[in-house]
Amino acid sequence: xxxxxxxFWKRLLSSRGFWPITGLALLLLFxxxxxxxxxxxxxxxxxxxxxxxxxxxxxxxxxxxxxxxxLLALGMTLVIATGGVDLSVGAVMAISGVIAALxxxxxxxxxxxxxxxxxxxxxxxxxxxxxxxxYVGVQPIVATLILMVAGRGVALxxxxxxxxxxxxxxxxxxxxxxFLGLPFTTTIVAVVFLALALLTRxxxxxxxxxxxxxxxxxxxxxxxxxxxxxxxxxGFSGVCAGVAGLIATxxxxxxxxxxxxxxxELDAICAVVVGGTSxxxxxxxxxxxxxxxxxxxxxxxTMYGLGVPPAVAPVPKAxxxxxxxxxxxxxxxxxxxxxxxxxxx
Amino acid sequence: xxxxxxxxxxxTKAFPGVKALSDVELVVGRxxxxxxxxxxxxxKSTLIKVLTGVYPRDAGMxxxxxxxxxxxxPIEAEALGISTVYQEVNLIPHLSVAENILLGRxxxxxxxxxxxxxxxxxEKALERLGLHLDVTxxxxxYSVAIQQMAAIARALDVDARLLILDEPTSSLDEQExxxxxxxxxxLRADGLGIIFITHFLxxxxxxxxxxxxxxxxxxxxxxxxxxxxxLTLIGKxxxxxxxxxxxxxSTAATAKDTTERKTVIEAQGLGRQGGIAPFDMHMCEGExxxxxxxxxxxxxxxxxxxxxxxxADAGEVRIDGQPVSLTSSRKAIARGIGFCSEDRKSxxxIPHLSVxxxxxxxIQASRGLLKLLSRQEQLKIVDHYIQALNIKTxxxxxxxxxxxxxxxQKVLLARWLAMQPRIIILDEPTRGIDVxxxxxxxxxxxxxxxxxxxxxxxxxxxxxxxxxxxxxxxxRDRKKVGELAGGEIDEQRIMGLIAKNV
Numbered sequence: 001x002x003x004x005x006x007x008f009w010k011r012l013l014s015s016r017g018f019w020p021i022t023g024l025a026l027l028l029l030f031x032x033x034x035x036x037x038x039x040x041x042x043x044x045x046x047x048x049x050x051x052x053x054x055x056x057x058x059x060x061x062x063x064x065x066x067x068x069x070x071l072l073a074l075g076m077t078l079v080i081a082t083g084g085v086d087l088s089v090g091a092v093m094a095i096s097g098v099i100a101a102l103x104x105x106x107x108x109x110x111x112x113x114x115x116x117x118x119x120x121x122x123x124x125x126x127x128x129x130x131x132x133x134x135y136v137g138v139q140p141i142v143a144t145l146i147l148m149v150a151g152r153g154v155a156l157x158x159x160x161x162x163x164x165x166x167x168x169x170x171x172x173x174x175x176x177x178x179f180l181g182l183p184f185t186t187t188i189v190a191v192v193f194l195a196l197a198l199l200t201r202x203x204x205x206x207x208x209x210x211x212x213x214x215x216x217x218x219x220x221x222x223x224x225x226x227x228x229x230x231x232x233x234x235g236f237s238g239v240c241a242g243v244a245g246l247i248a249t250x251x252x253x254x255x256x257x258x259x260x261x262x263x264x265e266l267d268a269i270c271a272v273v274v275g276g277t278s279x280x281x282x283x284x285x286x287x288x289x290x291x292x293x294x295x296x297x298x299x300x301x302t303m304y305g306l307g308v309p310p311a312v313a314p315v316p317k318a319x320x321x322x323x324x325x326x327x328x329x330x331x332x333x334x335x336x337x338x339x340x341x342x343x344x345x
Numbered sequence: 346x347x348x349x350x351x352x353x354x355x356x357t358k359a360f361p362g363v364k365a366l367s368d369v370e371l372v373v374g375r376x377x378x379x380x381x382x383x384x385x386x387x388x389k390s391t392l393i394k395v396l397t398g399v400y401p402r403d404a405g406m407x408x409x410x411x412x413x414x415x416x417x418x419p420i421e422a423e424a425l426g427i428s429t430v431y432q433e434v435n436l437i438p439h440l441s442v443a444e445n446i447l448l449g450r451x452x453x454x455x456x457x458x459x460x461x462x463x464x465x466x467x468e469k470a471l472e473r474l475g476l477h478l479d480v481t482x483x484x485x486x487y488s489v490a491i492q493q494m495a496a497i498a499r500a501l502d503v504d505a506r507l508l509i510l511d512e513p514t515s516s517l518d519e520q521e522x523x524x525x526x527x528x529x530x531x532l533r534a535d536g537l538g539i540i541f542i543t544h545f546l547x548x549x550x551x552x553x554x555x556x557x558x559x560x561x562x563x564x565x566x567x568x569x570x571x572x573x574x575x576l577t578l579i580g581k582x583x584x585x586x587x588x589x590x591x592x593x594x595s596t597a598a599t600a601k602d603t604t605e606r607k608t609v610i611e612a613q614g615l616g617r618q619g620g621i622a623p624f625d626m627h628m629c630e631g632e633x634x635x636x637x638x639x640x641x642x643x644x645x646x647x648x649x650x651x652x653x654x655x656x657a658d659a660g661e662v663r664i665d666g667q668p669v670s671l672t673s674s675r676k677a678i679a680r681g682i683g684f685c686s687e688d689r690k691s692x693x694x695i696p697h698l699s700v701x702x703x704x705x706x707x708i709q710a711s712r713g714l715l716k717l718l719s720r721q722e723q724l725k726i727v728d729h730y731i732q733a734l735n736i737k738t739x740x741x742x743x744x745x746x747x748x749x750x751x752x753x754q755k756v757l758l759a760r761w762l763a764m765q766p767r768i769i770i771l772d773e774p775t776r777g778i779d780v781x782x783x784x785x786x787x788x789x790x791x792x793x794x795x796x797x798x799x800x801x802x803x804x805x806x807x808x809x810x811x812x813x814x815x816x817x818x819x820x821r822d823r824k825k826v827g828e829l830a831g832g833e834i835d836e837q838r839i840m841g842l843i844a845k846n847v
Contacts, residue, residue, distance in 0.1 A: 204709045204717045207702055215695045221654070221686065222760065223678040223710040282697045 016276040016283075020291045023274070023324040027298050035305065045305065054178045058301065066297030067185035068093075068244040068261070072268035073275070073289040074196055075240030078233040080272050083213040083281030084133055084140035086237045088125070089268055091151025093245030093261030096122045098155040100246055101255035104168040111170040119242045125151065126238015130231035144234075148265065155257035165254040175250030185247055189290075192243060196236070197286055206284075209233060213281025271296050274324050295324070349408075350375045350538040351396075351427075351507055356405035358395055365391040368405075369564045371557055373507065373538040378529060380541045380553035380570070384582055384640065384805055388562040389542055393509055397422040397429055410506065428500030429509040436496055438485035443467035445484050446499045470498040474528045490521030494528065501532070508532065509540045514548060526552050544641040545822060546575060546844070560584055575844040582639075583807055583840060606630050609799045610682075610768055612651070614660030620646040623659050624825035626818060628768060628799040633790060635814030636803045637839050643823035644803045645687060648770045651801070652684040653677040678711060683761030687773035687803070689750070693757045696746035700738050701727045703745045704759045711764065730759035735785060751782030758789065769793065770801040775809065787813055807836050819843060 035045035048057035072089045079086045100118040103109050109117070125147060132143035166172070177184040200206035211219045212229050220226045241261075248260045269279075275292030277284040299320055303313040326332045351373040358366040366388045373379045381389050395402045398416030407414050409425060416422040419429065436445045443463050444451075452462040467480040474494055484492055493513055500508055510529075514522050529539060529552055541553055549556065550570060558565040558581045565581045606629035616623030621643040628634050636644040649655045651662070653671040661668050664680055671677045677684070686692035695703055704727050705718060712718070718726075727741045734755040738748055745753060754774060761769055771790070775783040790813050793800055804810050810817060811834055819827040819842040827842040 202717065203714050204712075205714055207698070207706070207709065208714070211695050211698055211702070211706055214697050215691070217691055218693050218695055219706070221652075221674050221684065221692055222707040223675045224706070225675065225710075 016285055017288055017291070019324060019327045020275050020288055020295060023320070023327070024291055024295045024298065027295065027302065027320070031298075031302055031305070050181075053181060055181050058305070060183065062294065062297050062301050063189075064183040064185050065301065066294050067183075067189050068247050068264065069267050069271060069293040069297055070189050070290050071192055071240045071244040071247075072264055073271035073293040074192060074286060075237035076265075076268045077272050077275070077277050077284050077286055077289040078196070078200070078209055079140070079237045080269070080277055080279060081209045081213045081281055081284035082230050082233050083216070084230065084233070085144065085269060085279075086126075086129060086234060086241075087141060087144040087265050088129060088147035088151055089237060089241035089244070090261035090264045091148050091155070092122050092125050092238055092241035093248055093264065094152050094155040094255075094257040095125060096242035096245035097249030097255045097260050098158045098164070098257050100171060101164045101166050101168075101249055102158060104171045105164060105166045114171075115246065118246060119239055122238045122242025122245070123235055124238070126235040126241070127231060129238065130234030133234065134227040134230035152257055155255075159255065159257060163254050163256045167253065171246075171250055172253055173250070175247040188243060188247065192240060193286065193290065200286070205229075205232075210283055214283075267296055268293070270321055274321055276328060296321070348375055349373075350377075350410065352408040353392075353396065354406055354408075356392065356395055356407075357403045358391055358400060359403055364562055366395070366562045369559065369562070370567075371396075371540075372567070373540060375506075375538055376533050376536045377555065378533055378539045378541055378553045380543065380549045380556045381559065382543075382549065382556055382578065382582055383559035383565075387559040387582075389559055390511070391562075392559070393429070393511060393540070393542070397427060397509070423503050423505075426504055426506040427509065428503060428505035428507070429511065430493070430496045430500050430513055431511050436484055436492060436499070439483055441481050442471075442478060442484050442487070442495050443480035445495055446470050446480070446502060448499075450503075466502075467498070470502045471495070473501065474498055475531060488521065490517050490524055493517065493521075493525065497528065501537075505537070507538045507540065509542075511542045512544070513541075514543055514545060522548065544639050546578070546639070547822060549578075550575070558582055576841065579639075579840045579844045583836075606632060608666075610651075610662065610664050612660060612662045615650060615657050615662060616659040617646065617650060617655055617657050620655060620823065621650065621820075622824040624818075626825070628801065630799060631794050631797045632816065633794050633800040633802050633814045635810040635817040636801065636820060637807060637810045637817050638820030638843060640805060641823075642820040642843075643825075644820055645772055646823065647820075648684060648686075648772050648801065648803060651677065651768075652682060652770060675710075678707070678764070678766075681767035683707075683764055683766035683769040685754075685757050685761060685769070685771050685774055687776060689753060689757065694745050694753055697744055699742045700731070700736070700745055700748070700756055701741040703756050704730060704763060707760050707764050726763050727759075730763060734759055734762075734789065749778075751778035754778055754786070755782065758786070762793075766798070768799045768801070770803070772803045773805065774802075775804065775806070807839060811836055811839070821845075 031045040032043050036043040045058050048055055048059065050056070076086055076089065096118040099121050100114055103114040103117060104111065129144050129147055132138045132146070133140050173184060175185060179187045200209065208224055208229050211222070212224065212226050216226055245261060249255045271292035272289045273279060273292070274295055275285060275288030275290070277288060296317070299317050300313070303316065308316065349372060351371070353369070353371040356366050356369045369388065369392060371381070371392060381392065383389050391400065394400045396407065397419045398421055399419060401417070402415070409427065414425055416425060416427075437448070440448070446467040447463050451458050452466060453459060454462070464480055471478055471480065471494070474497060476494055478487070478491065484495060497508070513525060517525065529541075533539060541549070543549060553570050555567060556570055556573060556578065557567050558578065560582060568578070608627050608629050611627035613625050614623040624647070626634070636647060638644055646655070650657050651671065653673045653676050656672055662671055663669065669680055671680070674684070695706065701723060705723050708726070709718060724741060730736065731738065731741065736755045736759065737752050745756065748756065758774070774786050787809070790800055790802065802810065802813055814834065816828065816830040817834055817839065818825055819829065819839055821843050826845070829838055
């Protein structure tokens with residue numbers, strides 16, 4: 001059993017980041033070809049311009065629009081790595097949005113405290129999910145389905161079913177402001193990513209999460225507090241959803257609890273899977289999930305650009321997602337290879 | 346003997362690298378309860394699987410009711426009249442009893458299910474076993490014993506002429522076993538042939554007419570139960586000469602501990618209902634204590650109690666004289682106990698994590714979340730154990746799943762040794778691994794003892810227990826039945842204790 005180094009291309013093909021990045025690259029290539037005006041040697045898709053010291057362009061839009069999806073995917077990655085899933089993130093977005101909008105418009109509480117309170121609420125929501133899964137033993141899908149359904153109801157209770165519009169400047173800045181020439185949302189994503197990356201890789205949390213997802217029983221026998229780990233990841237997912245909810249609410253300058261974050265839980269799960277983290281738990285990759293989320297946002301933006309009617313857009317989107325997932329599967333690749341070999345002989 | 350129902354002769358079955366059965370025979374008559382006995386790896390379950398068509402046989406013939414048969418799948422065997430009831434009830438807990446009994450062959454009227462006919466037919470099937478139940482209740486609302494009966498009723502409903510019961514009693518209590526035996530006697534009187542697989546000696550003597558003993562995939566012999574002394578049976582299962590065993594039948598049961606070492610852990614009256622009857626034990630510094638007994642005798646149950654996986658409902662454990670509560674694995678680990686489970690795959694190996702992570706996981710878990718060992722510290726530990734235990738791996742970052750069984754076992758040992766526990770429980774540490782690794786693990790056990798660790802050594806292989814242990818607790822049918830120390834330890838004495846009827 002000697003260390004037999006695989007040829008470079010083989011290692012590349014089986015490395016986890018390869019297929020999502022390839023998928024994203026192919027998609028961008030398509031956009032490049034499709035939107036290039038060959039007479040003017042210029043692609044509208046890749047055009048970047050600076051106005052008022054801020055960078056504008058489709059690529060920047062993708063990052064900005066994709067920020068919510070990325071945040072959800074980051075939290076979701078940790079949950080999925082423990083072998084669970086969090087369906088409630090969309091509803092949790094509504095909770096943070098409503099709390100922030102209410103406190104910002106109707107009280108004089110300092111803005112950082114408003115943000116903190118909104119995020120504490122979503123942390124509690126996440127811990128509720130985690131407690132149901134880890135301590136009560138409810139299956140993750142069912143446990144988080146409860147909050148997925150009830151969360152929006154809670155948010156609507158706060159507002160008596162009204163949509164709260166606001167012009168509160170700091171809150172508007174969260175989703176619409178610019179920082180260092182880029183949309184402020186990019187900074188938010190970067191901060192959350194760095195925080196999670198440090199938390200999981202500079203402490204033993206990452207290994208504990210992966211070990212729990214890979215073999216929960218054996219991990220417990222090693223002395224891991226498997227329940228506490230599960231509780232924690234749902235808490236993280238709640239906070240990530242809370243931040244995404246602030247951005248979504250700020251984007252439209254209104255807290256619309258019945259619409260904000262609608263169906264985003266599915267996009268987030270999709271991004272994680274496309275990014276290379278297995279739904280059965282175990283090894284996870286935060287960077288992969290970010291790439292996955294960007295891929296999905298790029299798809300959405302591309303559909304818009306192509307003029308695909310919104311009602312039809314999910315179909316091509318689904319096809320691309322299926323393709324990337326299949327390419328990642330070792331079994332699928334082996335089958336394809338065999339098929340080619342057979343037809344060539 | 347009654348006329349022959351089933352005749353299997355010259356059955357041979359090889360798996361890649363292992364000969365699971367060679368030239369084995371099994372003959373079962375009508376109206377006979379026929380026990381098949383043997384230790385782990387003797388070939389009992391392979392033989393049954395060849396009979397029911399799960400595996401094709403490599404050689405040999407099977408004659409059933411006068412006709413040569415070779416079923417290709419269990420469903421074909423069932424159609425021929427050979428039904429199997431497995432150890433774990435193989436039914437659907439949330440369907441009604443009636444549905445479970447008739448699933449897949451429900452009587453229909455005009456293409457629709459006839460619920461009344463289903464109910465009546467299920468009731469009739471249970472009546473044959475002397476049971477009157479409300480068959481519309483969910484299966485899970487009944488006890489395991491009743492569920493077992495439903496499984497038997499289902500098996501019989503297909504006009505079975507041969508019923509195979511694969512360890513049906515391992516999850517039943519005494520009364521439930523009596524109930525099962527009542528049913529078995531009734532079926533025997535009806536002329537059914539029954540193949541009964543179990544590890545419980547008492548049960549074999551209570552119910553079976555004849556016994557086929559297998560060992561290492563070979564037929565040891567076929568015996569009439571009434572004329573086969575227990576001791577001889579155990580000798581045959583373990584591959585010992587009966588005359589050697591018989592000489593020593595009168596051995597004293599308990600012996601005094603002659604050593605004067607410091608006691609590390611002691612248990613008094615420790616027990617758990619359905620697991621192990623209350624027992625006393627103690628372990629000293631620098632001592633290997635063995636647990637000997639047949640499979641299902643309570644060996645693993647003791648390990649699980651000491652490691653806090655199962656909670657004891659009687660007795661107490663003291664470590665260094667202080668009473669301790671071992672109600673979770675984490676508490677046990679904090680007290681300096683390590684545990685290598687017999688079920689490596691589901692209770693030990695973290696398959697997709699690297700060898701490095703598998704080794705440091707327990708240390709890291711005890712250090713907590715924030716005190717992450719640095720990469721250098723990790724590699725220092727990992728490299729040390731890869732060398733010390735001679736773990737064959739391409740490198741510390743290789744995923745655990747790509748290692749061989751023996752090397753995985755060594756990694757799991759490394760995980761616990763790195764914790765430097767005072768007490769380590771090794772449950773079947775050499776099962777399913779190659780001979781070379783076995784020898785290395787035994788050497789390791791000796792060196793741990795020399796370093797003052799207390800080792801609890803559990804093995805199905807008697808020779809291994811005798812070779813490695815200074816003191817041995819002997820278990821039978823989930824009870825401690827004796828203790829041997831020092832010079833008293835030999836295989837015959839142990840077998841004598843296992844065999845002795847209470």
